[in-house]
Amino acid sequence: MTGPSPILYFAPLTCARVSLTALEETGQPFETKLIAFMAGEHRSEEYLAINPSGKVPALQTESGILTQNGAILLYLAQKCPEAGLLPLSGDAYADAKVVSALFRMSGDLHPLVTRFVLPGMMLSDPVSSPAVRSKAEEIIQLQLAPIAAQLGEQDWFLGERWSILDAYLAWIWFRITGAGFDPTIFPNIVGHFERANARPSAKAALQHEARAEEQLSARGLAFAPPQSKK
Numbered sequence: 001m002t003g004p005s006p007i008l009y010f011a012p013l014t015c016a017r018v019s020l021t022a023l024e025e026t027g028q029p030f031e032t033k034l035i036a037f038m039a040g041e042h043r044s045e046e047y048l049a050i051n052p053s054g055k056v057p058a059l060q061t062e063s064g065i066l067t068q069n070g071a072i073l074l075y076l077a078q079k080c081p082e083a084g085l086l087p088l089s090g091d092a093y094a095d096a097k098v099v100s101a102l103f104r105m106s107g108d109l110h111p112l113v114t115r116f117v118l119p120g121m122m123l124s125d126p127v128s129s130p131a132v133r134s135k136a137e138e139i140i141q142l143q144l145a146p147i148a149a150q151l152g153e154q155d156w157f158l159g160e161r162w163s164i165l166d167a168y169l170a171w172i173w174f175r176i177t178g179a180g181f182d183p184t185i186f187p188n189i190v191g192h193f194e195r196a197n198a199r200p201s202a203k204a205a206l207q208h209e210a211r212a213e214e215q216l217s218a219r220g221l222a223f224a225p226p227q228s229k230k
């Protein structure tokens with residue numbers, strides 16, 4: 001990458017971890033800006049000018065701002081092809097299949113993660129929240145089953161080589177198992193999670209998050225989203 005270093009807007013524990021891992025994987029310099037959810041910074045006028053959805057991640061690039069993990073990952077994969085973030089080949093169909101796998105994470109699974117981990121975010125009615133969570137759990141199981149079966153045949157989501165989709169799956173697994181999803185249902189994903197987190201980029205991203213959490217704690221703003229119990 002040439003030009004000024006990219007700046008990632010992020011918060012610890014969130015899906016911004018996937019973009020953070022991608023940046024670590026490129027080996028190129030980058031900066032981060034911590035968004036304190038507990039202080040409502042993601043809803044501030046200043047941040048909404050960066051990401052009108054009020055969500056992390058967002059990436060300030062030399063060309064402008066990018067939002068959505070999928071777009072950020074695609075951008076970094078193309079800017080730093082040597083990092084091997086995504087197996088892009090220039091073939092329209094093959095590349096569309098890679099993008100489809102990205103959407104599977106961000107468009108299919110991530111919204112279910114939110115419904116499972118924070119069902120109250122979807123409804124203000126506390127009586128209905130357990131129903132949202134339990135339906136989300138059922139559909140997560142349905143969607144993870146073919147991925148788990150695939151991981152019985154191959155080490156990584158896309159085959160024999162790691163890609164940033166493995167970091168995405170690891171973040172999803174981290175979030176749902178941290179909120180009570182039974183990991184023993186999918187032992188192949190447990191193994192994948194360990195492999196994915198053993199990568200230096202994953203460790204560096206976790207350390208980056210730990211430093212951010214310390215900063216938030218020092219400000220009395222530790223990011224501790226309510227974790228629903230079954």
Ligand SMILES: N[C@@H](CCC(=O)N[C@@H](CS)C(=O)NCC(=O)O)C(=O)O
Nearest residue numbers: 014015054055056057068069070106
């Ligand atoms: N589709 C977006 C989803 C981003 C997203 O939902 N981020 C969450 C953190 S995991 C967030 O910032 N939530 C704050 C909110 O919705 O208020 C992407 O893939 O980047």
